[in-house]
Amino acid sequence: MSDFDLSRIIKAYDVRGIVPKEFSARVAEAVGVAFARVVVAPEGASRVVVGRDMRDSGPDLVAGFARGVTSQGVDVLDVGMCSTDGLYFASGHLDAPGVMFTASHNPAAYNGMKLCRAGARPVGQDTGLAEIREIAQELLDDAGVDGALDGGEDAGPAARGSVSRRDLLGDYAGFLRSLVDLSGMRPLKVVVDAGNGMAGLTVPAVLGDAAGLAGLPLEVVPMYFELDGTFPNHEANPLEPANLLDLQAAVVAHEADLGLAFDGDADRCFVVDETGAAVSPSAVTALVGLREVAREKAAGRSATVIANLITSRAVTDLLGAEADVVRTRVGHSFIKQTMADHGAVFGGEHSAHYYFRDFWYADTGMLAALHVLAALGSQPHPASALADMYTPYTASxxxxxxxxxxxxxxxxxxxxxxxxxxxxxxxxxxxxxxxxxxxxxxxxxxxxxxxxxxxxxxxxxxxxxxxxxxxxxxxxxxxxxxxxx
The missing domain is CATH 3.30.310.50 (Alpha-D-phosphohexomutase, C-terminal domain)
Structure with a gap:
């Protein structure tokens, strides 16, 4: 029997465990074999896109996963360090299954995996993850059932897959910019707290000119942009109020128009107004939702928006007059599925996950941030006044x-x-x-x-x-x- 119990780390939506005690390169290799069999082969895909965050354990885990995938005759395209929504972009843009190695906001000892099918469609408990766990556990327990982990004769196709590398940061940044009208913005000063996570890579590319895009009328004040998976300044989890304190103080000290905070894998974005007050993710959901609905109506299309059931009633009140609003359970797999079922243009959660039809129904905090900047920059009022418009009620x-x-x-x-x-x-x-x-x-x-x-x-x-x-x-x-x- 293996020393690894995958039921401890492979949960309903992703993989998350302590390295190497619970999650090692050997485990990643077993999951790679299982992923190739359960997801890649039935879809007829020829390659898997793999990305990772800034954690020190990432390269070894990616290498193990690549060994497992290539043992099944499937190629691996390694896009290197990226945000989780950067991996979703790669999966959608290249129409290939993908895996992101990240433990999001968890402490440095952890790492994990977020898996998706081609087009960034999620792999969860009921859509393949349970089967992947079962196969991977058998491989580990039997020291390689049919030799798959040890190069046995039944390990897979005689021809192994190859590993290649490609940088997609510029393509990702350009695609996000193409989805928001940023023309006519007034100059803004924005403090961004990357929390030593992947926003330290993506913010200069999307909001700046690091990826070769034209400059925006933004003065970005960077905080903790150094990529460091030990999180030396604070946990990369802006949902916890204590982790917003540095940003709130900096916004006031710099007399900035806005503050933005991202989590470790930079798929969630939190907003702070010019007074240092946190803006509710429900207010951001209403603001961005109305912008996306307006774009649909301008194109002569009706619109549907998805919101989980603990977002503010303001979302229903403000959006309900302009679009169909559909409530869903808490959790990204539920909201993504509901969005796809309804062809919804946008979806939001209280946890600051924002989903876009035009981003393969996947979540991207960076695209939500672009919408907030465009909305603020297109009118003369401060962020606090804009937020008040979308925060008519009081929440606990x-x-x-x-x-x-x-x-x-x-x-x-x-x-x-x-x-x-x-x-x-x-x-x-x-x-x-x-x-x-x-x-x-x-x-x-x-x-x-x-x-x-x-x-x-x-x-x-x-x-x-x-x-x-x-x-x-x-x-x-x-x-x-x-x-x-």
Whole structure:
């Protein structure tokens, strides 16, 4: 039996583990064999595109994965260091399956993989990842079932695949620029916190002239652009407020118009206004969604926008008059699938993932950033005024509570609120959502959903004003924590 238990690191959407204890070059090689068999061969593809972030363990893991893929007679195109959305671009642009080696915002000891089919279509638990895990585990447990990891006679085609390299950064930057009208922008000063992640490579290419593109009317003040997978300044996870503090202070100190923060693999983008206040990802969803809808309507097409169920009601209120708004569960695999099913032009999540039809339904924080810059630069008001337009309500943010029986606690909360508010709308699309909004006073909603990986209940609350939100938040939390006590 192998020392590696892949059920610990291959989850519903990706691969994530400590190197080399849980995730080694040998594991990457086994996954490469399985990926070639499960994804590449059935699609008739001849090559796999591979990229990596700045973590020190990346080159060895990529080399192991390439050994596995090429053992099956499939070529590997190594695009080197890139952002996750840069890998999605490569997969879409070249119409090839792809793999990104990254652990996103996880600490330096971790690395992982995000896998996709040709056209950046995601590979998740129900779309091949479970089968990949099973095959890879068999290969590791049996020291190479049919010799695939050790060059045995049944390892694969007699002709191994080849490994070639190509830099696609310039193509990526040019493609993103082509999707947003940046003409007529007023000059802006923008502080960008790359968190020592891949935005240190992509921001100079997309927002600057490092990839040979024409300069934009932007003065970019760089923070932590040095690519360093040890994250010496702060965790590369802007979703945590503590990791935005440096950016917020710098925006004020530099009297900048805007601040942008990216996570480790630079697929998520967070926005800070000129006062140093964080702008809600829901506000960004509404802003970008309206821009994409307007572009569709100008072309004579109707538009659909996707939003997960814990984005602000402002998204539905503002976009609903212009487009069909479809709610979906939390999680990128759900939103990508729903977007494809509806042909949606745009999708947004509370976690600052933004998805675009014209980017193969994949998420790209950099494209969302371009939209925010274009919107701010096309009018005279400061970012705070622009954000206020898209933030009419008050939200709690996500609050976690440790529980021993999430289902029982949720049932208790549901029964309590259904008894108190019999006219409220209840749905169970993703956990429990109770809504007291349309035609009601006071206006509020909350969502309570269980974590897939931890004994936690996650609470999100929104209301028409702060006092209502605070009371509802505290009342629900009291029920959750008292019931579980």
């Amino acid at each position: 943010g996500e609050i976690n509570s440790t529980v021993t029986d999430a289902a029982a606690v949720t049932d208790h909360v549901r029964a309590t609120y259904q008894a108190a508010y019999p006219d409220a709308v209840v749905d169970t699309l993703d956990g429990l959502t109770i809504t007291h909004w349309d035609g009601h006073h006071p206006k509020w909603w909350f969502n309570l959903r269980a974590s897939n990986t931890e004994p936690l209940l996650r609470l999100n609350v929104e209301a028409a004003d702060h006092d209502i939100m605070t009371k509802l938040r505290d009342d629900v939390l009291s029920l959750v924590r008292k019931e579980d006590a």
